[in-house]
Amino acid sequence: MDSSVVFNTVTTAIAVVAVVTSIVFSARQARTAKHANHISVLVDLLREFRSAEFHEQHDYVCARLGAEHDPADGVRGLPAEAKAAFCSVVYYYQSFANLAVFGLLDQTLLVTVLRTRIVSVWKAVGPFVERERELRDEGSEGTYLSAFEELARLAADLPPEHIRNQMAEARRRLSRRGLMG
Incomplete structure (x- = not known):
């Protein structure tokens, strides 16, 4: 075999490996960036969740409204x-x-973190929302707060043990990477 053919074959193989490696790392970087966006949005929204006033209003809506x-x-x-x-x-x-509707936040992450609260708020406000839709002549398929209604439906359908399963899976991943004893 001619040395130029061997050289070209080796060069081509190296180029293919470089392209495949680049594609794999680009996909991983895109996935990481997407998760970073989810985390920053979630942290920003959860900032209000830490306020005492929000919890007082939350309790009022769920228990007294x-x-x-x-x-x-x-x-x-x-x-x-x-x-x-x-x-x-x-x-x-x-x-x-x-x-979540526009893909800026993972809805499974969201309903996992806030499942119980989302369901309890929707139970408390659902009759008010349905009546408001009627008053707006939207009918039963109205759009007023429909994204929240759908989120509450997803949260209600999520099994209570989902968070424990997610945590167990995270521990398994960390253990496989040697990050957990």
């Missing part, structure tokens, strides 16, 4: 303080839902 107010007048019929709590809490979760 339906007991103190009739959903017959929809969201628009709520008194100012109740409407403020409703908007603060519901639109907080609606923001997460909108980000």
